[in-house]
Amino acid sequence: MKNITVTMDDTVAEWVRVEAAKRGSSVSRLLGEWLAEKMRQEDAYAQAMREALGFESWGVSTGPYVPRETLFLR
Template sequence: MKNVTVTMEDSVAEWARLEAARRNTSVSRLVGEMLAEKMRHDDAYERAMREALEFKSFGVSQGRSQAREAMYPRGRS
């Protein structure tokens, strides 16, 4: 484990102290858990995005598609 120094606004530090107390943990552990969750979320998002961008089509086109009119002919009156 690494020790780090974090600078934050007084109001953020107060919230962190209260939240840590509510969870019965330290501010240090609270911040570490929040960062670990953010890291897991970002990793999952990046992995999903990469998979989506690598998606290959199920089929191969056999040339030009038909015109709409050829696919859906209208009855002549």
């Protein structure tokens, strides 16, 4: 584990102290958990994006495309 220093506004520091106390946790542990969750979300998003960008189509159309006018009849 690494110790780091975090700088924040006084109002933010007070809020996070209260949130940590509500959860029976320390500010350090609470911030660590929040950042770990953020990291997992970012990793999952990046993985989904890689999979989406690597998606290959199921094939090429063998016929003409449907004209725009046909799709959007009024």
